[in-house]
């Protein structure tokens with residue numbers, strides 16, 4: 001039997017390594033116990049940028065630029081980084097400048113949910129990786145700003161500050177038609193005692209799966225990535 005940790009090691013060992021600046025970002029994250037997206041999901045972001053031939057990428061929650069660096073490796077012309085911790089954003093600016101990547105970055109200090117209102121798009125790729133309770137709102141804020149064929153990736157749909165067992169019970173309940181939830185405030189039975197982050201992820205997955213203009217697949221890489229593409 002293949003164990004989940006072996007699958008994770010295999011995906012990591014078979015995927016791309018870090019470039020120099022990512023090595024330093026990863027060391028900085030380890031020193032500060034900072035939850036970046038990791039190389040397994042980073043490789044998917046690189047792939048998404050490449051497959052969409054991305055001109056513009058928007059991120060909700062950029063930290064100090066690790067996830068953005070993967071989109072840039074995939075050839076994205078421009079990444080809009082949003083972060084409400086000004087020190088983290090400054091650190092990101094420093095990393096990107098040292099790596100010669102800063103001219104392809106826009107650094108937006110402040111609440112990503114307000115920053116998005118100042119952009120019309122179109123975006124070819126979007127990463128949602130900020131407050132889990134606000135994922136569905138973030139999706140609603142960008143859905144009409146995506147190019148046709150554009151993608152939205154949401155991190156932490158399987159791991160993080162969430163109760164995976166409750167999410168699993170909810171997903172199976174929805175599939176069987178007996179755990180429907182209108183929104184995070186009115187969760188289905190499986191989520192009744194779950195924390196706000198778990199409800200936020202469940203609400204997000206319900207929202208993207210119910211949207212006929214999008215097709216969604218959940219990838220069990222890193223902390224779990226939900227990838228949705230605009231088909232209408």
Ligand SMILES: C[S@@+](CC[C@H](N)C(=O)[O-])C[C@H]1O[C@@H](n2cnc3c(N)ncnc32)[C@H](O)[C@@H]1O
Pocket residue numbers: 035036037038060061062063064065066067068082083084085088110111112113129130131
């Ligand atoms: C999981 S980390 C992001 C990691 C980053 N995507 C990466 O992989 O390198 C989440 C970040 O989102 C930021 N954040 C949370 N809510 C935010 C918001 N509403 N607006 C801007 N930044 C936010 C946090 O300060 C934190 O740095």
